[in-house]
Amino acid sequence: MAAFGSVFMPKMALATFENNQWSEASIVAADSIQLHPGAHVLHYSSTCFEGLKAFRHEDGSVHVFRMDQNVKRLAQSSRLLSLPELDEAAVSKMILDVVAEYAEDVPTPPGSMYIRPTHIGTEAAIGKAAAPTATSMLYVLLSPVGDYFTGGAKALRLLLEETGMRCAPHMGMVKSGANYASALGPIFQAQESVQADQILFCPNGDVQETGAANFLLIDGNEIITKGLDTCFLHGVTRSSILTLAKDLGMTISERDITVDELLERAAKPEVEAVLSGTAAVLTSVGTFIHNGKDYTVGNGEPGPIAQKLRQALNDIQWGKAEDKNNWLTKVV
Template sequence: MAVFGTVFMPEMALTTFENNQWSAAQTVSANSISLHPGAHVLHYSSTCFEGLKAFKHEDGSVHVFRMDQNIKRFAQSARLLSLPEIDETQVAKMIMDIVAQYAQDVPLPPGSMYIRPTHVGTEASIGKAAAPSLTSMLYVLLSPVGDYFTGGAKALRLLLDETGMRCAPHMGMIKSGGNYASALGPISKARVDVQADQILFCPNGDVQETGAANFLLIDGNEIITKGLDSSFLHGVTRNTILTLATDLGMTVSERNITVTELLERAAKPGVEAALSGTAAVLTPVGTFIHEGKEHAVGNGEAGPTTAKLRQALNDIQWGKAPDVHGWLKRVK
């Protein structure tokens, strides 16, 4: 299969905000948008997006996973960036309608249709560095995908970075392109310098998240992850995994964890670590790199609890286990 996120459906759903109202949604060519060179988004990064997936079940039906939570976070990101407030009902219909149009193109498991709602400020005004865009564009792009990490279930290598941050602390809970751009340089350097797959940002020893996913530590029957605050993204997959862990009788601890504690726990037999995200799903971590030394997490391989939680999530998404939490929404 092609590299994750490089194949797109030929059309997308689109609406624009002008004169204080949203236009009726349209289906347009996926390469049809135009922006003025002075558009607010191009100069002042007034942009946010979401990532969610649709799955095809054995009976051929297609279901979108946890769309309500993604739309709530999308609305929150728009508000925190001072973009025009989205119409959540309209966005939900745009998602369902465009997925329905391409239902036959949704890959069978383990593939899925990745859904990318995107909201950008379009006002042509380069004098608005400290003022919001009064106009915007919102579109829903579709991309059939396989695994995000090409190694599949191979355990990842993470560099623990105690000096940098993924983004400005008050921006962490916003899903905005600028946050990813700010992490790109350090991640690229870590790949070259220590062959790390990702950086786990731990400013002043506070274990937070990686450049593109939330971080979870699994110690026996306990799953530990940083408690929600504005400094990092409130992942929908993170929430899903913690709910499934509770369903399986595990203890969920949402609290601060230091690099010192992380390395102490990682040295214990049977300890596991993983990254969670819509793209990453639940991907095992096998090695921490810290101050020039490599530390195996448990035995350094993908662990059974990570595999069990990932399977529990996949089984619901793929229609092989009951959806007791009402996470799936069937496309008409």
């Protein structure tokens, strides 16, 4: 099977910003982008993106999950990167139009259609290292996908990194390619040196997020996760899981948590740790690696609460449970 996110639909939605206005969006060939080699994005990383999914229900209908939240976050990222202002309604229409174009190609569960709206600065101006781009391009790519972690239900190994950071603190809530690039070196080193699957960045002992997912600790009936601030991404899946957990009567504690507390709680047999994200959904962590030592989380296997929450989320996405929060937008 092809690697996650490596197969694309042949067409995408595209709009451009020039002369202080957005063009009408159109459906074009996915390989039709042309960029000047001096484009702002290629030199100064004026780029942000989103990841969301469309799901096929048993009756054949197709629904996009929490599109409003992803579009809102894309607009926020664009503002924080000084990219041209987005029209959220227009972006939503682009997403729905291109998904409708390929509605028949949306996989059945557990597969889905991954949707990648991307906003990039296109002005050819290498003198603008300290100035925003005057022109930009917004496009929406589609990729039919299965599970992000090919290992399936295997619990992950996380290296607790207390010295480095995933990205600059004021950039954490921006979903920008540069943030992912800055985390690649440490993650690759952790994979090579201690066979970690990911790094949990904990600068000065403050537990934050991994290179590509939010982190949650489940201790009995309580979920502990860092409170929202500018230093890490405000995940839509994180928000959804917390809402579902609250509906199930669980206690939600959004607060700072230290590495010391994390390791102390991890020793308890009932404790579970999970990563949340659009791609990863909800993936269990079985081992923390800290100062050269392995610490088993709970019993080291995917836990029952994580599986219950993941199933509750999937059931809504797949149309098997009531969508009480109006998270789904019907395409066809």
